[in-house]
Amino acid sequence: MDAIPKTESLIARINKHPLAGTDYFSCIQCGRCVGSCPAAAVSEKFNMRIMNKRIMEGDETILSDDTIWDCFYCHTCVNLCPRDNIDSYKTILILRDLALEKGYGISHMKNILPLMNSYLKKGVLVDESEPSWMNLKAIEEIRWINSITGMTERVLALERAYEASKSKEKGE
Amino acid sequence: MFEQKSPVHALNQARLDAIPSIIDKVFYFQGCTERAYPGINAAFIEACKIMGNELITSDEQSCCTGNYLAFNTAPLATPLAITQRNYNVMSQHTTNCVTTCNGCFQSFQNCDAYMKKGDWRARITDVMEQIGREFIDDVHVFHVAEFFYKNRAAIQQHAKRSLDGVKIAIHYGCHFLHQEDPAVMLDDFENPSILETLLGGSLEATVVDYRERLTCCGAGLNQRMIRDDRTNSLKITLRKMKSIKKAGADAIVVVCPYCLLHLDNAQAELEVEFDEAFDIPVIHLAELVGVLFDLPAEVVRLDAHKVSVNSFLKKIGYQG
Numbered sequence: 001m002d003a004i005p006k007t008e009s010l011i012a013r014i015n016k017h018p019l020a021g022t023d024y025f026s027c028i029q030c031g032r033c034v035g036s037c038p039a040a041a042v043s044e045k046f047n048m049r050i051m052n053k054r055i056m057e058g059d060e061t062i063l064s065d066d067t068i069w070d071c072f073y074c075h076t077c078v079n080l081c082p083r084d085n086i087d088s089y090k091t092i093l094i095l096r097d098l099a100l101e102k103g104y105g106i107s108h109m110k111n112i113l114p115l116m117n118s119y120l121k122k123g124v125l126v127d128e129s130e131p132s133w134m135n136l137k138a139i140e141e142i143r144w145i146n147s148i149t150g151m152t153e154r155v156l157a158l159e160r161a162y163e164a165s166k167s168k169e170k171g172e
Numbered sequence: 173m174f175e176q177k178s179p180v181h182a183l184n185q186a187r188l189d190a191i192p193s194i195i196d197k198v199f200y201f202q203g204c205t206e207r208a209y210p211g212i213n214a215a216f217i218e219a220c221k222i223m224g225n226e227l228i229t230s231d232e233q234s235c236c237t238g239n240y241l242a243f244n245t246a247p248l249a250t251p252l253a254i255t256q257r258n259y260n261v262m263s264q265h266t267t268n269c270v271t272t273c274n275g276c277f278q279s280f281q282n283c284d285a286y287m288k289k290g291d292w293r294a295r296i297t298d299v300m301e302q303i304g305r306e307f308i309d310d311v312h313v314f315h316v317a318e319f320f321y322k323n324r325a326a327i328q329q330h331a332k333r334s335l336d337g338v339k340i341a342i343h344y345g346c347h348f349l350h351q352e353d354p355a356v357m358l359d360d361f362e363n364p365s366i367l368e369t370l371l372g373g374s375l376e377a378t379v380v381d382y383r384e385r386l387t388c389c390g391a392g393l394n395q396r397m398i399r400d401d402r403t404n405s406l407k408i409t410l411r412k413m414k415s416i417k418k419a420g421a422d423a424i425v426v427v428c429p430y431c432l433l434h435l436d437n438a439q440a441e442l443e444v445e446f447d448e449a450f451d452i453p454v455i456h457l458a459e460l461v462g463v464l465f466d467l468p469a470e471v472v473r474l475d476a477h478k479v480s481v482n483s484f485l486k487k488i489g490y491q492g
Contacts, residue, residue, distance in 0.1 A: 018248040019241075019286070038388045039395075042407040070404060072392030073242050075350035079361055096244045109245075111397035116245045123234045124204045135231045138261075141303050142234050145257065149249035149299060151240070158245060 010058050017094040023085045027052045033077035033088055039070040046070040048077055048088045055091070063099040068092060069108050100158065106165045109158055116155045120146055183366070187358045191314050192268040194220075194323040199262045200227040201280075201313065203273035204235050206429035206456075211473030212272050215462025216316065218471050223326045227270075232261045236276040242393055252292055253299040255283040259308040260300065272316045272458050274428035275393075278347035280313040285352035315348055316458055317427040318358050321366040324374040332466040335377030338487050341421035341452075342367045342379060343412075343435070345428040346388050362386070367457075371425060375464065384415040389426075391434035406445055409438045413450050423484040424454045432456050436478045453481040463490050 014020055033048040034040045040047055045067045054062045062068065071092040078089050099105045118124065123134050123142035134142075146152045192198050198220075206212040220227050237254040240246040258280075262269050271277050287293055297307040320327060349361040359366050364386075372379035390409030396402060413435075416424060426432050435454045443449050454477070455463075462472040463485065469492030474481040485492070 018290070021289075038390075038392065038408045039404065041411070042404045069398050070395075072346075072388050072395050072408070074346035074388045074392070076346065076361075076386075079350050079354075093242055093244070100244055108398045110400070112243050112245060112394060115397075116240070116243070119235060119237075119240070133231060134234060138232045138234060141257065142254065144303055145253045145299060146250060148302060149247060149253050151246040151250035154247060155245050 010055060010060055010062070013098060014055065014091070014094050017097065019090045019094060021085070022087050022091055023083075024052055024056045026083050026085055027056070028083065029053065030082065032080050032082065036076045036080050038072045038074055038076075043067065043070040051091070051095075052086070052088070062095060063102055064104045066105065068095045068099060069105055100161075103161065103165075106158070106161050109162050113155070113159055113162060117159075120152055120155060181360045181363065184355070184358050187318075187356060188322065190312060191318045191322040191358070192270070194223050194225050194326045196225075196268055197266040198225060198227055198319075199265050199269040200229050201233060201236070201258070201262070201269050201271040201276055202229060203271060203276045203429060205275065205433060206272055208433055209429055209456065209459070209473065209476050211462065211471065211476065212429055212432075212456045212458045214471045214473065215467055216272055216458040218467050219327075219330075219458065219461045219465050222330050222465055223323070228265045230261055230265070233258050236271075236273075236279040239275055239279055239393060241282075248286065248292075249295065249299070251279065252283050252287055252296050255280060256287075256296050256300055256307060257303065257305060259311045260305040262311045263308045267311050269311060269313045270316055270319045271313060272427075272429065272456070274315070274345040274347035275430055277313060277315045278351060281351045281353060281356050284356075315427065317344070317348060317367060317370075320457060320461065321358075321370050324370050327370070327461060327464075328374040331375060331461075331464040333464055333488050333490065335371060335375045335464070335488060338377050338484070339380050339420055339422045340371055340377040341382055341416045341419060341424045342371065342385070343389060343424055343426045343431060344386070345426065345431045347393075348427055349386070367425070367427070380416075380419040380421050382415045382419040382421070384412045387412050387415075389431040389434045390438060391430055396434060402441070403445075405434075406438060406441055409434065410442055410446055410448065413439065413442060413452070414448070416452060417450055421452060422487060423481075424452055425457055425460055426454060427457045429456060439479050451479060453477065453479050453484045455481060455484065463488070466490070468492060 031049045075089050078087050123139045217227050237251040300307050351357050368379050371377040390405045396405045439450045459472050
């Protein structure tokens with residue numbers, strides 16, 4: 001049996017994600033994704049062309065690079081790309097998932113986690129009405145789905161990681 | 173200024189044919205963000221009633237969920253299952269659904285596309301069985317922009333006033349223009365025209381062209397939430413608003429409550445951060461049609477807006 005490599009390559013981990021599908025080596029580095037990109041317009045470092053290149057090169061530091069959190073998820077680059085097997089919207093989503101797994105970028109969950117908590121409890125993201133406008137049976141069903149599909153567990157894990165990162169910050 | 177030229181591209185005919193007509197039975201999928209602007213919901217329901225369509229709603233539906241994926245807080249199975257559950261709720265009433273939110277719209281279209289891959293269909297069917305529901309694949313979700321575009325003759329017929337002499341900047345929003353599956357895109361994402369035809373053609377507005385017409389509102393799905401300082405988000409909004417101001421628009425018409433929320437709230441923030449005042453009213457298409465149909469102020473609820481809409485209402489002679 002071959003020796004198991006110590007760490008799986010970045011591309012291999014990206015390709016294991018359920019939303020994988022981009023063939024990074026088919027990127028022709030034309031930069032069309034950058035020209036139309038709102039994040040590139042306002043963030044000095046955000047450049048999807050370079051990011052695809054870094055993935056091709058197996059650059060692990062991309063996960064700790066805070067720039068991956070600059071994407072606006074507008075989807076424009078996906079439709080403008082001349083290749084039909086490159087989806088940078090999903091690439092960013094996957095990179096952020098992998099980053100969180102490694103403990104990077106957890107601070108960006110600050111404003112998102114309360115919304116998710118509302119969703120876990122009430123079945124809606126934004127709802128100031130009490131009781132919720134959804135009926136109780138529906139809320140029960142949503143809670144059940146969240147639980148069996150793994151979202152409840154994921155949100156709780158992110159909350160724990162967020163709290164831990166905050167107390168670590170205080171301790172230092 | 174926008175001129176009604178012969179279209180540079182054809183609309184997606186199959187998609188156009190599929191959009192429900194005003195006499196069809198339609199389920200209204202209600203979004204969570206529009207609760208900040210209750211007039212979107214009420215005006216849509218009342219305006220459709222005037223056009224002879226009693227929209228169906230249900231308190232059994234939930235949030236759309238698709239965007240939780242992009243929040244990085246859900247595994248793929250969750251939004252797929254929630255979407256399926258909502259399809260099941262809607263299927264008990266009709267096969268046609270309309271939403272007034274780009275986020276809801278895109279999350280349904282994306283989940284449809286993701287469901288076709290791998291063994292997701294079997295896995296989600298299993299989840300549905302556990303909650304006692306069937307897998308549904310014949311319910312289709314449309315956007316209010318598509319629905320009103322197709323039924324623009326009915327809107328024109330029932331409008332009590334026109335937009336003649338009013339300069340309108342149209343903002344489509346990214347998640348209406350861009351879909352995972354091109355088959356569900358009605359318009360050309362690089363040069364959309366349906367709202368120009370509806371507002372500029374049928375309702376006689378002067379639609380202004382502006383440089384940043386296709387640029388994101390700045391909310392950037394969750395970009396507004398990710399960074400506390402919101403600098404990147406606001407920089408994009410600043411670009412957009414400057415360009416709209418330069419075009420001399422009296423109002424901005426949007427088709428997404430989240431874009432509305434951002435453009436309406438960010439104007440005060442831009443004044444603080446960049447010392448730029450705009451005061452350009454932002455109005456959702458459903459609210460706009462409500463106003464043109466002369467629905468009472470208690471229905472269109474434009475008092476919920478941060479940037480006063482009064483200058484615009486005065487221009488079109490709406491008294492509420």
